[in-house]
Amino acid sequence: xxxxxxxxxxxxxxxxxxxxxxxxxxxxxxxxxxxxxxxxxxxxxxxxxxxxxxxxxxxxxxxxxxxxxxxxxxxxxxxxxxxxxxxxxxxxxxxxxxxxxxxxxxxxxxxxxxxxxxxxxxxxxxxxxxxxxxxxxxxxxxxxxxxxxxxxxxxxxxxxxxxxxxxxxxxxxxxxxxxxxxxxxxxxxxxxxxxxxxxxxxxxxxxxxxxxxxxxxxxxxxxxxxxxxxxxxxxxxxxxxxxxxxxxxxxxxxxxxxxxxxxxxxxxxxxxxxxxxxx
Numbered sequence: 467x468x469x470x471x472x473x474x475x476x477x478x479x480x481x482x483x484x485x486x487x488x489x490x491x492x493x494x495x496x497x498x499x500x501x502x503x504x505x506x507x508x509x510x511x512x513x514x515x516x517x518x519x520x521x522x523x524x525x526x527x528x529x530x531x532x533x534x535x536x537x538x539x540x541x542x543x544x545x546x547x548x549x550x551x552x553x554x555x556x557x558x559x560x561x562x563x564x565x566x567x568x569x570x571x572x573x574x575x576x577x578x579x580x581x582x583x584x585x586x587x588x589x590x591x592x593x594x595x596x597x598x599x600x601x602x603x604x605x606x607x608x609x610x611x612x613x614x615x616x617x618x619x620x621x622x623x624x625x626x627x628x629x630x631x632x633x634x635x636x637x638x639x640x641x642x643x644x645x646x647x648x649x650x651x652x653x654x655x656x657x658x659x660x661x662x663x664x665x666x667x668x669x670x671x672x673x674x675x676x677x678x679x680x681x682x683x684x685x686x687x688x689x690x691x692x693x694x695x696x697x698x699x700x701x702x703x704x705x706x707x708x709x710x711x712x713x714x715x716x717x718x719x720x721x722x723x724x725x726x727x728x729x730x731x732x733x734x735x736x737x738x739x740x741x742x743x744x745x
Contacts, residue, residue, distance in 0.1 A: 476574075476594055477504045478583050479709065480717040481629035482567065484512065488524035491517040500526065500552075501630075504720075507571040508559055509543070515552035520544045524557070528566065530630055538566040568592055579664055579687050580710055583717035584611060584624040591617040592627050594719055599664050602687070605711070606668065627717040663688045670694050670710040673720060684710045691723065691742040699737040700725045708741065 486500040496516050504511040518524070520542055527537035543556035559566065569583065570593040578596030585592045587610070595601075601611050615622045663686040670684040672694070682696040692710060700706060704725050709718040723741040730737055 476571070476581055477506050477707070477720050478569065478594065478717055479503070479720060480505055480569075480583060480627065481631070483529040483630045483632065485527045485529050486512070486514050486516070486524050487527075488518075488522065491519045499529070503549075503554070505567050505569065508562055509540070509557050510567075511546060512555055512557055513549040513552045514555060517553070518542050518545070518555055523560070526557070526566065528568075533568060536566045536568060538564040569594065572596075577689050579689060580668075581719040581721055582711065583627045583719055584613075585627040586615045586618060587623045587625050589615060589617045589622075591615060593624075595624065602664060602666070606666065626711075626713060629715070629717065663693075668711045669713075670708055671712040671718065671720075672696060672700070673707040674700065674704065681712070685738070691726065691740065693738065693740050695731065695734075695736045695738050697736060699728055699730070700739055702726070702728050705744070706741070 480502060482502045482505065484500040484502065485497060487497040488495075490496050498514065498516055500512050500514040502510045502512050512526075522542050524540055524542065525537065526540055528534055539560045540557040541560060543558050546554040546556055548554065568591075570591070572594065574581070575596045575598075577598050579599055579602045580597045582595050582597060582605070583592060584595040595611070595613070597605065597611065601613070605611050609625065611624045612621060613624050615624075665686050666684055668684045668687070670682045670692070672680040672682055674680075677698075680696050680698050682694040685693045685695060687693075687710060692708065694708075694710075702725050706723050706725065707720040708723050709720045712718050722744040724744055726740045726742050728737055728739050
């Protein structure tokens with residue numbers, strides 16, 4: 467799938483319910499339901515059952531009852547295909563300071579092992595989080611991460627953010643916070659974080675333009691890349707977008723990467739790939 471807008475931050479695969487309004491390509495005013503498939507700090511890929519023209523402006527507003535105060539003007543970058551409930555359009559926010567998604571997009575950290583969209587289990591603030599080794603181990607075991615919340619002002623448990631679903635809006639009190647992770651302190655000599663690789667069995671999702679998504683098994687991950695096994699072979703030096711950890715029922719953060727090496731695993735009928743994250 468082509469990138470809908472100029473990439474200024476990581477893209478998050480997340481469904482947010484919207485209402486879009488404007489004038490369609492036939493000159494008719496409309497106000498229709500829409501939803502996001504991908505979001506970034508500056509734009510999104512949305513599904514909308516209306517014909518639009520490139521460069522035209524539309525108004526979008528969140529539909530979730532507790533999010534209707536979030537709205538923004540956007541420009542249609544272009545059409546990027548068809549979807550089950552409409553056309554796919556890339557849009558760019560006209561005001562980069564408008565927080566319509568309710569998601570914080572901090573800059574990546576040098577020691578991060580994985581990227582996820584996490585949500586505070588108390589105030590429901592959302593943030594693209596870059597997990598270090600201990601946090602990733604804690605999430606793999608407990609499905610939650612203990613970290614400080616700037617909104618709450620105290621440490622809290624952060625869980626993977628969920629998609630918004632039609633006719634099913636989650637109550638702010640409906641989620642139970644998992645037990646706090648209890649990571650084991652590192653032992654032995656101080657390791658070089660840039661070279662450290664964490665062994666794991668997390669599920670990964672690999673995307674490449676013009677092909678179907680590929681679910682894969684992540685063998686290890688480091689701040690600079692990851693190794694995964696998949697049924698399909700990816701060419702060396704080709705570019706992909708990869709999300710790890712990946713969950714089909716929750717938001718996922720896709721990072722651009724380059725295939726550094728590829729080798730066949732004959733007995734398993736699979737291929738092992740090493741990747742390097744792209745900045």
